[in-house]
Amino acid sequence: MRARRADRDSAGRGRGRLKAARLGPRDVLHVGSAGLRSRPMRVVLSALGIAIGIATMISVVGISASSQAQLLRELDKLGTNLLVASPGDSMFAGQDVELPEDAVGMVGRIKGVQEVGATADLDTTARRNEKIDKDDTGGIVVKATTGDLLRVLRGEVHSGSWLNNATGRYPSVVLGHVSAERLGITAPGRQVWIGNRYFTVVGILAPLPLAPEIERSALVGWEGAKRLLGFEGHPTSVYERSADAAVQDVRKVMAATVDPQNPQNVKVTDPSAALQAKAATEGAFSSMLLGLGGIALLVGGVGVANTMIISVLERRYEIGLRRSLGATRGQIRIQFVTESLMLSGLGGLAGVALGAAATGVYAYSGGLPWVVPPWAVGGGFGATLVIGTIAGLYPAVRASRLSPTLALHAA
């Protein structure tokens, strides 16, 4: 008996004072989870609504973030220091403009330029054989190319090899991956009809995201084109790479360097700008899908509120018992708000996991990096906690206002 009194005093409860004791965090969690533990099936079903809402939002954000990350990664690999000079529109209508023959050499002498390559469109077609109609080009453009082009574009050969000094002089051709597909050629060694003779395919290129025009062309060596196809040596596109810091300076002087007499005839473009714009669009997730997720979340919240109201009705005796054991109204409110928070928090956790998994499946099947932005996870989970509090507030207030005499009525 004395020991018990000592417990009492150590807890600061003198006989004379009446002060409601605080529930520790662990006790709050304990009483808050009691209702959930006794009805696991109901917990699963009412948390499911929240989970679906959060999963939708997380996967919408995650999938766009993954697509964007993929493009940015590609950009990173390809670099943003590539510029292309090509003939612009002439001031005089109908007059074709062309770049000077020595444009490649001139660009190579600009300060900061590291690599230069060029292509020239040839006025001829590439066909499977001579019997196919001349007009049936399949959209394939025959280009003469300098040997440096592939390195400038950070391109790779898918099969076979790139043109070298020897093959570049003879009737050999390298196909972009789109043109190879259109010509039905899957491996080097086959022949295609260009101009008025057969050329041997020595290589097929891998996709080139920075230069889609090359993907659709048949590339012939610069010297070979002059010798075999009547090429005059005027480049159509000059590609250059410079140091990252020098890109702006190079851009300023490029037109004047390529064609000092008519710089207005030269158009300078930055192919990575298009990719960057695409990345920005991919990052802007569909607000409609996000809105759908929000609605699902709201419906989930209503479900939680409903479950909580039923829980309060069912547990009138427990509430009365707790009041008779000395629980204050505030402690009853805390109990039910905690229960609601746990219910929706569980749904939120499941939703984050589901959404991340859905993003993972999408990313894996599309070969994209798996990105789930932390702000989306934090925001989604925060939203469930807000919803849990709001959904639990009304039932909790109702519970706290129940008469404590309820416990005394026989169940």
Next chain:
Amino acid sequence: MSTVVGLRAVTKEYPGPVAALRGVDLTVEEGELLGIVGPSGSGKSTLLHIIGTLDRPTAGSVHIAGHDVAALSDRRLSALRAQHVGFVFQAFHLVPGVSARDNVAEGLLYSGLSRAVRRRRAAEALERVGLADRLDHKPHQLSGGQKQRVAIARAVVGEPALLLADEPTGALDSASGEAVMKLLRDLNREGATIAVITHDTEIARDLPREVRIRDGQVVADVRNPSADVRDTSTGMRDPSTDVRDGSGNGRSPATTGADQ
């Protein structure tokens, strides 16, 4: 000797107006064991609510363990219940799926004691009611009488100034009921102040003091010498019998001379 329960001219009216209690005076001293007995509708449940501070009277004053209930906020009233009042219910109200020990420890949840102390004292309380070997049993593994013992352990674990038992044997067979009443008498002998609310006159007759309620008024306040199991040498009260006629205005002190 301190007064545990002091009711003065307590009236409780429900909207209607229906008077459940009409000017009840009742004093319970520390160490008493009394029965509050009356047929259903007599107002004894309302009296129980008011003594247990679960409800407030429409008029009159209520003092429990020296505190004026009317002056207390909900928080302080809850603290009063947590510290000074223990309840035993007819329907036990044990939490299903939770061990006897944790059910009893729940009785100290709102007392501010640490979990370890609560569990230790729960084990002690179960020992006191003779269930030391049932600490880890769940309610469904216990008989009705054992459940009520667990509920009694939960009510006394906080050493309340007053133990209120509402029809404690109502849901039990007669053998278990007798065992529960014997337990209450034993606890009383150890010092607990206990009020048993019942409609069963037989149970009330076996208690040292019997307060009869009818139509919201105390009609009799009887000392039963034969049932006074206390050691009389403690001088707690005279084994005298005092029957009052409660048909008057009901405002006369309903307690015996021993209380003065």
